[in-house]
Amino acid sequence: MSPSQTLSSWFQQSVATNDAASGRVLVALTFLQVLRDVALIAAYWGFAGIVSEWTISGQSATPSMLWLTAIGLVLVWLTTGFSIFLNHRKRLQLSGALQQRLMDTFFHQQHALLRQQSTFYWQTLWQMHLPAIVNWHFDYRVQQQVAVVVPLIALVAIFTVNLVVGASLLITLPIVPLFMVIVGKGAASLHRKHFIALERLGRLFVDRVSALPLLTVFRAHDTQQQLLDKAGHRLRDRTMKVVSIAFLSTTILDFFSTLAVALIAVYIGFTLLGEFDLGEAINLQQGLWLLLTAPLLLAEMKKLGQFYHQKAQAEAAREALQDLLSEDAATSGAKGKPLTSLTLSGVLTTAPELSTSGLRLNQGDKVLLSGASGAGKTVLMEYLCGQRTGLEAPLGDYALLTQTPVVLPGSVKENLTLGGYYSAEELDNVLDAVALSDWVQALPAGINTPMGEHPPLSGGQGQRLAIARVLLRQPQVWLLDEPTAHLPAQQHDDISRLIRLACKDATVIWASHKPLPAEWFTQHWVVKDGDIVC
């Protein structure tokens, strides 16, 4: 993604592919809103006609004007209802589709992607950034079109009714795009400054609340509270000085639209009285209609200003989402296949780059993978199992064991089966193999004891459970990413021996910092600065 790419083109290229966000919906929504405004202009004509018949001629409404008003207003009502309906329906559909895209990307890149950021980061992405894109797409983008089309239509209509008012509005028309820029820029800078102020205030608050224990130990609560208050007020005063100017841009638009109504009213009134004569005759129907229609020139633009924060939020969302929503990110991976032998050479994957002058992995190999942390051991494993791009036929039947064992809040049994079906005997066997049988029996409900938020396991027990989980599946390839890294020396020895026994029939790639007996392995690969040497 190039940094200069606009939000819209990013959206079209990497999100709106394959009918995820059909352009037709956008056109339909714009059309409905324009149609509504056109119907409104027509209804205004009928309305002005009836009122003028009432007041000037003292007659009841003529059927033609009554019909015009009725049809116009009913059309306004129907288009409004239909666009609310369509907007909401499509909005939920797109939200669902984007969530699905994100999940596809998650399931494709798995731990290789997820381990790069915190849980909170991914939650924010999911909860805040996805809806921000959807809101921007359906509100801001539609309004952007409407704000251009409707003023033009209104202007043409005004011109046909009254040349003087039309001409004076036409003179101001070139100012309209200027307004768009002013309102856009003004709203953007206002939003940015206000946002920065709130963000700073929030960050300081979050920082101090997170450090509550520290403040208690050092009796610093009151001092810090005073500082927070002072910072809040100082920031407010400073921000208000800056935004006072930014508010003017919104006020300018308000100024023109309000004044336009006032001046048109006065002009029409005086012309009707005969005080003014600019060569254009006018009657009450025309006058009233002009009064009602003129605000439409700026009303849609004012509405665009209200949606401006959506654009800013969508920009932030794009920043975070980058190409996570594109279909490539989710589906480029080929189907995994069973390993017989695998030859690797050249540049394997980029960002971070990993290359080798030549490696060969045969079925049943036991490979010791060593290298400094950050050299690319984990990247190699992620590459082999297809969580990173590059390998055409990634490993199909593999299991990955990481440094930190994951224990789900469900029962011990659910932790082992992960929702699949295994017999009680199989489960007993693997628990036996990792020497957890006694521990399970001591639990209140045995194998059905839920692990909950804080599982009653030590680090070593957790890793044993993780090994049992893999053992149950008998995968063809074991990828071991420093499974003993966080364990003391004694446990490292025990668990390493356990792993060796468990995976004796499989192909194994074992990354380790800590010493392992050389006779356990058939190959030794060393990773250094992204280069793998056999």
Added chain:
Amino acid sequence: MLGRIPFISLLLAIIHTSAGLLILIFSSWFIAACALMPANFNYMLPAVIIRGLALTRIGAGYGHMWLAHHDLLGRTTWLRSQLFSRLKDKYLPTRAGDVERLATQTETLSSLWVGWVAHQASAVVLILLSVGIVSSLALPGTKTMGIMAFSWLLLTVWLVVYGLRTAKKQVQEETAFRFCSEHFLNSSSLWHMQLKEHNGRFPSAPDLRSVWRDHQRIESAGQWALWCLQGLAIVGLLTLFWLNKNQGFNDPTSLIVPMLLLSITDWLGRPLTTAAHYGRYRQAYESVNQNEGEPLPEAVSGEAQEHIVLKDFQSAYLSQGVNVRLPAKGLVILSGPSGCGKSSLLLALAGMTQAQGSLYFDGKQVEAGRRENWVYVEQSPFVLEATLKMNLAPNNLKLADDDAHQALNEFGLAHLSDLEMWLGKGGRRLSGGEGRRLSLARAWLAKPAVWLIDEPFEGLDTANVEGVAESLVTQSKTTLVIIATHVLPTMVAEKAPLIIEM
């Protein structure tokens, strides 16, 4: 909790919207009056009034915007300040992102006035004003206006009730999502196995669609309500035109009701579309107020001169207590694998968690709690988003520079010479080892009688382990230094008379 009412800002908001409606109604009346041209029609005054209304609207709009933002920022600070002071000496159990959410919720709550009350108050004033004027002039369509006002009231009440219910449900679903997604995202290293069990699908993946649907419902409820009111206004308007045979003819005021009905979406649009948001403010209010935190043990006084004895002493959350006799001065090591209760014991001694068992100073039983001269240094050091100096003495704004430099020097941080250096979020500008040594320097400045230090050597290179060990050994000559650690530098092991295996 909601604080001072921003009267002026509210008043300006009401003036702003009222002037907008008045200008439209008055202008149309003016045009009609001009067209009728009664004999002694004074046209100059209405023309001035129209322009005056226009300027009033613009001025009130700007004033409201300014005051509302001013109020919003000040109110946010005030709400947080209230919350922060309630959390003094409390423990706040949180999950990932909870504190950030608290910050957002105070922000939401402080926008109640500008985002909700101002709109609803304007609607009330406009409704009263228009019904009042229409009925006092006995204009055609008075009944219609009455029906509109009543319908508005019904719709608003329904929206508020609906908003309250839906927002509550949405918050519950969001909480469930956070819980579910936290486990889901944390278990990404298991996905490859889980997906295989279910043929590439994930049976219980978290799903936000119901949360979004509820969010959408709150939004669309307001829009549909407005749509209903608009439909009613159209029916009212057409009926008025249809049925009216001769009432109000030749009178320019008779167009007031039709104008009000025609422009109903302009003046009741914002109030109706925002009415259901009340539920969100309510939810924010509740979650800000619910966050009381859990109280920590009381502050207690008294120091040991000779020795400290622990009998079955431990954090209240662990089963087995510790029995040991500690000197009042010296070096004590708690060792053992992770998870054996070293940290809990330190926390219990520091009074940062509820304790069980009993504690004796020089043979006299004393209460467990927070002691002024006991300093606890946590395993993952807190670094405030502040200057280096503030981090060294968070309770003392008048720390002398010499003392600060001396403290930094003591723990091998002499290279951090700029005391005004901004350390950034979580001490981004520092390495992990520097953060740890900073927390020790902070404790040193507090001049404690007892040091309770959790894993001070983790993440330090050999040279720094030596340096820190030497400083702590020096401290142990005049104070009691209790260190929980699973790595034991030889120098410390040699100097420590008491090593407690846990």
